[in-house]
Amino acid sequence: MLSLIVIAWRNLMRFGRRTLLTAGLIAIGVLAVLLFVALSGSFKNLMIGQFTDSVMGDLEIHHKGYVASLDNLPLNLNLTPAQWQRARAVLAADKTVAAYAPVVKFGGLFSNFTESTNVRVNGIDPAREAAVLPLLPGRVAPADAAGLLKPGQILVPQLLANGMKVKVGDTVVVVTTNRDGSVNGRTFTVRGIVSDLSGPGGRDAYIDIDDARHILRLATPEVSEVLVRLKSLETLHATVAALRSALDGGPGKPAFEVHGWDDLSPFAHIARLIDLLTLFVKVILVSIALISIMNVMIMAVYERIREIGTIAAIGTPPGRILGLFLIEGLLLGVIGAAVGIALSLGAVAVLHVHKVSFAFGMGNGTVILSPSLRVSDIVTVGVVVIVVAVLASLQPAWKAARMDPISALRHI
């Protein structure tokens, strides 16, 4: 086998410049793909992290039917205390879950006593919320080591604060309609301003969960949703499936809804678009490898027709001739992939030193990408290129193996 590889290598190097150009083209393709994968993957992960770590958690649990009415924040579809206790028990038993936090959500009227507007109020358990959304405290100005907020305090979205000229320490009032139709209101002290994730438009205010229940006159500790943070986002879909199964109440019984972040956030579409673009770039790479290697191997066969006739005449089995040309294609793929991977690792290392940054959103300032390559990405791209190289060589190799020795020996 080693001898065959040596012969194949010598055959490739008889047109060294052409071989190097082809391998170089493949290497550049691999470099482009892996760099794109590293940068787009980094961007995607960073963006997903922004949403899951500061807004919605990795997955959410609601009462069945709640998500379909999400825009109305229906109070009659809260989780009952018994259901919340059951969800807690299931979450506590799941080893993939890092933290969870209950939220009571409702729509209300926000007023600074001179003007008012609508607001979406999140009643939170500050300590649990910070554990599930570790980036949320960073969005609150001013920062407070004591926690996100205390009972009687409110975090006001930046849009409202700017528009209504509300400052930290001001007293504001939140008014809402309860489940029974009565109206209730309460004053709060502005503890901080919450910057929005992606520019103006956010209307989420935060108060303590007990304040929320008080305003809503909830006699029992109901919960609108449970935010869940996983130990690893890689387990998202498995955990969602496991929780759905564990929380299933059986046929005809009220059940829970469990949704991953990708079911709830519009950014999931962007993430899927990034995956689609990555696939598209990979297809281009495959095309480059396929066309360039097939071109080289077809030329190799036509240039060596007499030689093929000779080796066929001396008794070389057709399968061995096929193998020789396939090894030549394989070597081209291996060289191109190896050089491309080496260049990609070097480029990613350089990007770690010279950071890639850009502005994203209003409050977060500059986002710094940390491109990295997963072993699985490297192996996938390398294997795809090598397999494509062999496939591209298959037709020329087959042609060489099937060549009639007499015609080949006559070829000028």
Added chain:
Amino acid sequence: MADIAFAEAHAAPVIRADTVEKRYRVGDVEVKALKGVSFAIAAGSFVSFVGPSGSGKTTLLNLLGCLDRPDGGRLTVFDTDIAGLNRRAAARFRGANIGFIFQDFNLMPVLTVFENVEYPLIMVQNWPSRRRRERVMDMLAAVGMAEQAGKRPDQISGGQKQRVAVARALAPETRLVLADEPTANLDHDTAYKVIDLMRRLKTELGVTFVFSTHDPKIVAAAEIVFRLEDGRLSREGGPHA
């Protein structure tokens, strides 16, 4: 038929042709390249086929080398009816029994002299490395090319290339060597040396050599000479001419 009788009388025939025919179609015209050729060649013979261009020499050598199949008659090589060999079996048969020497040497330009001789032992015989090395060095020594083992074909002369081709043909312990115009691209002196070398190796190794030529001086070196003319064979020289 007298030649068949001669071969049967003296040694088991390596090749036996009985009214062998071969036809080609050129456009709408059918050309009869061989018209009922019969002969036999005994083991260890040094045989030449002579004749003008287009007489059917190469066609006959292609048949003997199992590169082609006859359209009529019966042709056996080492008691194997070559008409019954499919493509794969023919390749296996050639690899096991027959060596080829070509007019244009047909050495692999990217391989050294050593590697060219080793080539059939890798590609066809799949011998282990140690056995290959020993056999290649023996063959190169036999053709006087051991000193040039590391050179590439473009670094040696035409005569040396043909010596390497002879070594390559003999390396897999072949019993029959077919050479189509092996001296056509060599000057006279070199051509005689190559033919002398082939004849010496025939004697030393007991291999049967069959070659075609149109050079009368080269023909003189053959023990048995068959003349091919317009697809018909006649015995021209040799012990029973």
